[in-house]
Amino acid sequence: MRIGILTGGGDCPGLNGVIRGVVTKGIKEYGYEFVGFRDGWKGPLEALTMPLDLATVKPILAKGGTILGSSRTNPFKMENGVERIKQNLADQGIDVLIAIGGEDTLGVATKLDALGVKVIGVPKTIDNDLNNTDFTFGFDTSVNIAMEAIDRLHTTAESHHRPLIVEVMGRHAGWIALHSGVAGDAACILIPEVKFSVDKVCEYVKSRFATGTAPIIVIAEGAIPQDGDMITKDQPLDAFGHVQLSGIGDWLAAEIETKTGYQTRCTVLGHIQRGGTPSAFDRVLSSRFGLEAITAVHEGDFGKMMALHGTKIARVPLASATDVLKTVPFERYEEITSFFG
Amino acid sequence: MRIGILTGGGDCPGLNGVIRGVVTKGIKEYGYEFVGFRDGWKGPLEALTMPLDLATVKPILAKGGTILGSSRTNPFKMENGVERIKQNLADQGIDVLIAIGGEDTLGVATKLDALGVKVIGVPKTIDNDLNNTDFTFGFDTSVNIAMEAIDRLHTTAESHHRPLIVEVMGRHAGWIALHSGVAGDAACILIPEVKFSVDKVCEYVKSRFATGTAPIIVIAEGAIPQDGDMITKDQPLDAFGHVQLSGIGDWLAAEIETKTGYQTRCTVLGHIQRGGTPSAFDRVLSSRFGLEAITAVHEGDFGKMMALHGTKIARVPLASATDVLKTVPFERYEEITSFFG
Amino acid sequence: MRIGILTGGGDCPGLNGVIRGVVTKGIKEYGYEFVGFRDGWKGPLEALTMPLDLATVKPILAKGGTILGSSRTNPFKMENGVERIKQNLADQGIDVLIAIGGEDTLGVATKLDALGVKVIGVPKTIDNDLNNTDFTFGFDTSVNIAMEAIDRLHTTAESHHRPLIVEVMGRHAGWIALHSGVAGDAACILIPEVKFSVDKVCEYVKSRFATGTAPIIVIAEGAIPQDGDMITKDQPLDAFGHVQLSGIGDWLAAEIETKTGYQTRCTVLGHIQRGGTPSAFDRVLSSRFGLEAITAVHEGDFGKMMALHGTKIARVPLASATDVLKTVPFERYEEITSFFG
Amino acid sequence: MRIGILTGGGDCPGLNGVIRGVVTKGIKEYGYEFVGFRDGWKGPLEALTMPLDLATVKPILAKGGTILGSSRTNPFKMENGVERIKQNLADQGIDVLIAIGGEDTLGVATKLDALGVKVIGVPKTIDNDLNNTDFTFGFDTSVNIAMEAIDRLHTTAESHHRPLIVEVMGRHAGWIALHSGVAGDAACILIPEVKFSVDKVCEYVKSRFATGTAPIIVIAEGAIPQDGDMITKDQPLDAFGHVQLSGIGDWLAAEIETKTGYQTRCTVLGHIQRGGTPSAFDRVLSSRFGLEAITAVHEGDFGKMMALHGTKIARVPLASATDVLKTVPFERYEEITSFFG
Structure with missing residues (x-):
């Protein structure tokens, strides 16, 4: 099995933790091969790749940002974007794509999933506004x-x-x-x-x-x-x-x-x-997301996004992350600001 | 209503956040009066008190430790311990006692609750081994x-x-x-x-x-x-x-x-x-525990402990926190150490 | 002996360290009395004071900012500014004034010294541009x-x-x-x-x-x-x-x-x-400046500013601090930016 | 010109800053070649080397420890130690050796200098006890x-x-x-x-x-x-x-x-x-030591150690660093502990 990974949208402490988790378990446990796509969706669109092996991901947990680079490229806004991605994935022999990103990146992943591309999503947002997960790293x-x-x-x-x-x-x-x-x-x-x-x-x-x-x-x-x-x-x-x-x-x-x-x-x-070394919470959460994402790949559980529910890592439908923005409930705002303001 | 507060066991970043949350909402919203008992259960045992008002608790959120002091005193191991506590609470006109602490402190609280003292517990442990809450501050x-x-x-x-x-x-x-x-x-x-x-x-x-x-x-x-x-x-x-x-x-x-x-x-x-200023996670969690604890007092929901379930603050029976130690499940240990070790 | 202290200009980590050093040695070693003037030169201008004793200065070393408050008030730009200061110092029974500040504050101190007020200066600037001292705290x-x-x-x-x-x-x-x-x-x-x-x-x-x-x-x-x-x-x-x-x-x-x-x-x-707790370097330097400033008072060495020369605390003429701005020498800029740029 | 570098003794934040300073200016300004000797004096003793170019030293300033490794090996305690070093330096075509270290490392450098090896020293000690420099990095x-x-x-x-x-x-x-x-x-x-x-x-x-x-x-x-x-x-x-x-x-x-x-x-x-990323002071000081060390090489000023005197980088005789231990003067200890204790 050959797996592609990309990180899209604004950078976020913890992206490298996910990459490390995915690749480490993927190689040690399942013997998979990995291809890193550079700069978000631009990577599969333009076949920009980098090798990903154990030595590459070993030292990256404490590093902020993403070793894969990122961008806000949206293939659905490019001419023949989806076709080019499908073609490039085929050319590279990619069986599954793991997309780590926020609303836009996962929105693209959701659409590609509907079009038959095998995709797993990992939620990423500094802003914590993705739905159906208690928190996101960063x-x-x-x-x-x-x-x-x-x-x-x-x-x-x-x-x-x-x-x-x-x-x-x-x-x-x-x-x-x-x-x-x-x-x-x-x-x-x-x-x-x-x-x-x-x-x-x-x-x-x-x-x-x-x-x-x-x-x-x-x-x-x-x-x-x-x-x-x-x-x-x-x-x-x-x-x-x-x-x-x-x-x-x-x-x-x-x-x-x-x-x-x-x-x-x-x-x-x-x-x-949004820069610099991640906190302990974010290092642990991103590592766990990475491990669960590759397990989902192994189990063929595609079209899912990793999520934190309480202390457990869950898998939820990709679409559920972006269908609604998770905003601050009025009661939480009201309670906390009434007394401490 | 007159409410006593104590902190017991080892100190822990966030104790002051709970005290501040309790006292701030208690005074601003409900008009309660507060008495701080010093040095854990030693306070109500020996009638060691300090005043607690808005000015006292205003600047303490970022401070580690506890302004109330702490100890490992257990009234059930003292002669007439329980009677002395009941007497002192009566003498001070205390209606409800909020006990912030770990296994030992909450164990005492659970027994006092069974003996008719109105008690609310707030879980505290650096070690994260209290049951029935996802995390504790510290x-x-x-x-x-x-x-x-x-x-x-x-x-x-x-x-x-x-x-x-x-x-x-x-x-x-x-x-x-x-x-x-x-x-x-x-x-x-x-x-x-x-x-x-x-x-x-x-x-x-x-x-x-x-x-x-x-x-x-x-x-x-x-x-x-x-x-x-x-x-x-x-x-x-x-x-x-x-x-x-x-x-x-x-x-x-x-x-x-x-x-x-x-x-x-x-x-x-x-x-x-265990010392020093709390992280953001612990400052927020302890503040929320404090607000919820005083709300529980207001609603007469005694014998309960505050708990974090996902992103919500819940109230669980006091006894449930200490009936079993929350240890690391073997799967979590195994998974994470297998790959990153 | 009764000594006034003020802090002027922008706040700076270490101001409290100087205050603590001055007051601690002044009381313990020499038995002096202290008066804190609030908000820079506004304090002696308008007789705004606060008491300064050992208990007040004990816990302030790690605190940023200044417990005395600060302002950019310049008495030489106020009507009868100097007379009002002299009168207020006399009314308060102040023998010596210790002024902690930058270019403007020490400029005022220099002029007051020339007018017969007993003054000691302690240099303060985030920007490190005061002359005749290797470094300033902050x-x-x-x-x-x-x-x-x-x-x-x-x-x-x-x-x-x-x-x-x-x-x-x-x-x-x-x-x-x-x-x-x-x-x-x-x-x-x-x-x-x-x-x-x-x-x-x-x-x-x-x-x-x-x-x-x-x-x-x-x-x-x-x-x-x-x-x-x-x-x-x-x-x-x-x-x-x-x-x-x-x-x-x-x-x-x-x-x-x-x-x-x-x-x-x-x-x-x-x-x-410019905010928050000082680094170790600034806590040590400000403490040493404070100790030396009060020693200078004791020795009657007025009209001087504390300075760091190598590892020693020196006293230099007040005027020498502000007669020229200490800018970055071209060679230092050139060397370091040529190679690392 | 071909220059060897080694780091000896306990590790210390800032070692990499010196290496980077030396190599960066050495290559950009003078066109020198560099050889890194691994693990202190063990490197030249056993001809353990690593290449040092601009790409290697570019990202290391913020990293603690030393990319060259370190040891406490003393060639004067090994059989034919000095001869082996001289032979290996000759074999590698090394013209000058830059030794970064504390008392032991610089002691060896001093003796080698006396034996005709061209050596430049850079002082390193967490403990700050090397003589003839105001401070050392770390x-x-x-x-x-x-x-x-x-x-x-x-x-x-x-x-x-x-x-x-x-x-x-x-x-x-x-x-x-x-x-x-x-x-x-x-x-x-x-x-x-x-x-x-x-x-x-x-x-x-x-x-x-x-x-x-x-x-x-x-x-x-x-x-x-x-x-x-x-x-x-x-x-x-x-x-x-x-x-x-x-x-x-x-x-x-x-x-x-x-x-x-x-x-x-x-x-x-x-x-x-002694571990982890250096403070700003140590990053600047180690960078400046590195730049000055290679300038000394260029000027043929051998047998010298870099030193901080006030805000200037000076060159002092190698032997002067280790002839006496720089301890805390009694007055400094007394003054500071008398008042703040």
């Missing part, structure tokens, strides 16, 4: 990085009596904001699932200072102000001829500063949330 | 600390072509060894649940060197050699008149050195595994 | 934080074959960029002292990809492009009606993307570089 | 690791009202104990340079508890009790037939427990102090 690492940043910001906020805003990842789901905000003891957590009121945030800021502490606000990049809160004011230009704002965090900082008079700064964590 | 922090230590030891092992042993916590259950060993890419993981053969470990060491890498062995403090492996050899005395060995890790190091000729060293992680 | 912590961020970004850059830019602090001096860039193995380091050519950066990016690795560019916030490199192109507006660029790092990212076609992203580390 | 990393461990132990000590002992490296010099003890806010620091009194340590422990805090004691592995303090008491045997004590830290724990009644535990940090 999320825990990301939350810890954001928490450490918030821990650091507390001392600056308090020394300068300033509100500080941290903008974290999460375009459609607020999991990183919620968990890092709770863990980092943030005063106020703003997520895409619940529109926020700038006035309430400002009241909040003032009440915090009234109690002698300085507020930290965690905002997901996809958080949305209530209708009517959006303003298009003239912003001063800097030396490079452009305004000083970029995303929602900077926008909110400017609003708070205008409305409360407190000098407010925003830190956008950006890519440092 | 475990994730501990595994990350051990993993980071193992990451560091790899470079030394490889630079010096030496086996290195890391002894981690786990008297009866090998969860820390298993997870940190997998996360740290240890060659060999030895846990209390599965007796180990020194000869096999030595074979392992030799095979590792044969492939050009240096072995890291993770051993739980409670790991046990096979019958016949125990030797009582004369050990050389050091300058202080005692032998250089202490626990099972040192013992194994001496055995490997004797049997393979490779100079072998053991690092005992000890208390650094 | 710098080492900051460089380590930036290095860890760069370590994380490498895996993302390589997984996605993208240039990544990290913008670090340093308006006038490139020390943080130089040290974190070298430590983080950055391809290219851009500092305020040496104007950069966008075209050369782009050549660099392309040459990196040609060798199969992905470039990380570290840029100080004060780095300046060569004349002619500045462009004012029309930038697309985002959903909030403003362009997506903020500082020099974002500007450079847009330029590289335009000129090379590689999608390029910038992470601005911002305040996380 | 020390800063080690101190940070120990400090983080001490930070963690504080919460356990305080939760359990127990003295905790941390045994750190330092056989002959107490630098790691002093710096990590100060940085970690240890109550009591015991170093080889100053014999300690168990009774005074016990008084100390009791006084700490009297003020409501729990003592952390940092002890260097080479610390020595005063005459008369050594006892040979009968120790209880454990399940493996040996006593529970190993080094000086465990011994002191038993003494404190006996004399004060407080249950006392010792954590021996061991090898985790």
Whole structure:
């Protein structure tokens, strides 16, 4: 048996752990051969491959990113994309393809499965918004990085009596904001699932200072102000001829500063949330996903995605991961922010 | 309503998170009063108390240990222990007691519940061996600390072509060894649940060197050699008149050195595994346990322990936590060590 | 003897270490009394004080920021500023003032010294640009934080074959960029002292990809492009009606993307570089500065600033710290970037 | 020109940084060829080599340990050791040897230099006890690791009202104990340079508890009790037939427990102090040492060792590094421990 592996979408700590798990058990237990496809779906589309053996995967568990490279290429948006993939898989003698990725990558995998390609999926998302699995690897690492940043910001906020805003990842789901905000003891957590009121945030800021502490606000990049809160004011230009704002965090900082008079700064964590060595949780989870994925291959259980249910690794239908976005339930947001805000 | 809180047994990152969760929601939502009992069951036994209000619990989430102090005092082993506790609770006007602790602490809580004291339990164990909850807080922090230590030891092992042993916590259950060993890419993981053969470990060491890498062995403090492996050899005395060995890790190091000729060293992680600031996972879990515990109090749902089931916080009968030790299932040990060892 | 202490300017890991050193030795060895002035020069201007005793300073070494608060208030820019300070010091019975701060704070201290106020200075700057001291505390912590961020970004850059830019602090001096860039193995380091050519950066990016690795560019916030490199192109507006660029790092990212076609992203580390617990180097240095500052007070050696010369703590004239900015010498920049770039 | 490199003695974070600095500038600037000798002096003794080119050294800066391997082999203790080295250097066409190591390695280098071998030395020691350089790489990393461990132990000590002992490296010099003890806010620091009194340590422990805090004691592995303090008491045997004590830290724990009644535990940090990724300070220092070493080769300035003097890299006679051990001056120990103890 000859098996192809690819990693698609944004990079994520733990991708290498899955690759290592798949290849190690696949070779030691089943004697399979492996082909690494480079750069997501671009790999099978353009027949970009790299060899994958025990020596290659031995030292990669602690490494962030993916040794296979990644891309956001979607074969269903390319001319003859599916045909080219089928042809290349046939040319390479690939029996099964293991696709590690998020919504887009697994969406492609689901469609290919329907078209007769033998596919196994492994869920990957920093944002933790894939359905039908308790967690995905990368999320825990990301939350810890954001928490450490918030821990650091507390001392600056308090020394300068300033509100500080941290903008974290999460375009459609607020999991990183919620968990890092709770863990980092943030005063106020703003997520895409619940529109926020700038006035309430400002009241909040003032009440915090009234109690002698300085507020930290965690905002997901996809958080949305209530209708009517959006303003298009003239912003001063800097030396490079452009305004000083970029995303929602900077926008909110400017609003708070205008409305409360407190000098407010925003830190956008950006890519440092998704890079670097994985946490223990993510190393263990990705290793277990990898072992189960190759077992599924061996058992011919195709069209499935690996999932974490409690402490067990389960297999669920590929389609079930992407049919709905797993967002933060209102009760969880409400409970945790009501008391710790 | 007036509520007492205590923390018992070994300290654990996250204890303060539970206290903060309980007190914050208890005051803000229900208007309860709180009394902190100091040093585990010694507190209610000897009426050692401290005040607990919002200001006290506000800044403690990121702090390891417990602001209440802890001890291993067991009132059922003291003369009139139970009577003294009942009297002191009555004197302090305590309606409900929230006990945060492990096997021993919750065992006492279970018995007091049977004797009519209104008790709610919150599970705490570094070792992750309490039953009926997927995880307890403290475990994730501990595994990350051990993993980071193992990451560091790899470079030394490889630079010096030496086996290195890391002894981690786990008297009866090998969860820390298993997870940190997998996360740290240890060659060999030895846990209390599965007796180990020194000869096999030595074979392992030799095979590792044969492939050009240096072995890291993770051993739980409670790991046990096979019958016949125990030797009582004369050990050389050091300058202080005692032998250089202490626990099972040192013992194994001496055995490997004797049997393979490779100079072998053991690092005992000890208390650094249980101290310091909690990981994000443990800060979130302990906060959620705290919120749910006080909700259970409000709903009069006594005799229960908080538990993590998947991503939900559940309430289970207090007795169910301690009736059986949650050890590492053989399949999980076998699978993970077969391939990555 | 009654001594006042204040901390001015941006917060910096190690400020609390100095306060602790001063107060601990001052009380234990000399029996002095201490008054903390709040929020930089605002404290003596407006008689904002807090008590400072052994219990207050005992637990603060590991805490970032400053328990005294800080501000950028300059009494020489306030009406009757100096008179008010002199009056308040007299009212509080202050014999000597210890000012911990950077260029601005020590500049004020220097002038007050000339006006007859007994002052001792302790240098503080994240940026390491104060003259006549090898290092200031805060710098080492900051460089380590930036290095860890760069370590994380490498895996993302390589997984996605993208240039990544990290913008670090340093308006006038490139020390943080130089040290974190070298430590983080950055391809290219851009500092305020040496104007950069966008075209050369782009050549660099392309040459990196040609060798199969992905470039990380570290840029100080004060780095300046060569004349002619500045462009004012029309930038697309985002959903909030403003362009997506903020500082020099974002500007450079847009330029590289335009000129090379590689999608390029910038992470601005911002305040996380100056917050949180200090590194060991900064805890030791700040403690030693504190001990020496109070010894200088005891010896009546006023008008001096503490300095690190090699491994020794020296005292230098206050004025010498701020008469010239300590920038990165061209040779150091040239040597290190020539080979590791 | 063909240049050999070797690393000797215990491994140390930063060794790879030196190798990378030497090779990178040597090839890019001077067009030299390099040969890596494996495992310290064993390499040139037994002609064990590995190739060293730009691709090999490119990714190693952040890696702990040494890619060349190390050993404690001393050619002056081997039959014909020096002759064999000279012959092998001649056979390999080696013009100059760069030896990176501590007292032993540089001692050998000094003797070889006297015998006409062209040698350049780079100082390496975790312990910071080499003379004529302000610091050596590895020390800063080690101190940070120990400090983080001490930070963690504080919460356990305080939760359990127990003295905790941390045994750190330092056989002959107490630098790691002093710096990590100060940085970690240890109550009591015991170093080889100053014999300690168990009774005074016990008084100390009791006084700490009297003020409501729990003592952390940092002890260097080479610390020595005063005459008369050594006892040979009968120790209880454990399940493996040996006593529970190993080094000086465990011994002191038993003494404190006996004399004060407080249950006392010792954590021996061991090898985790010398492994893993280097701190920023050590990455920069090792890189600069490497660049300067190859410049010295180019200038024919043999028989020299690289050294840090203030912020400059200097070259000092090889012999000056090892002629005297750089121990902690009594004043520095006294000052810092008097106030913060």
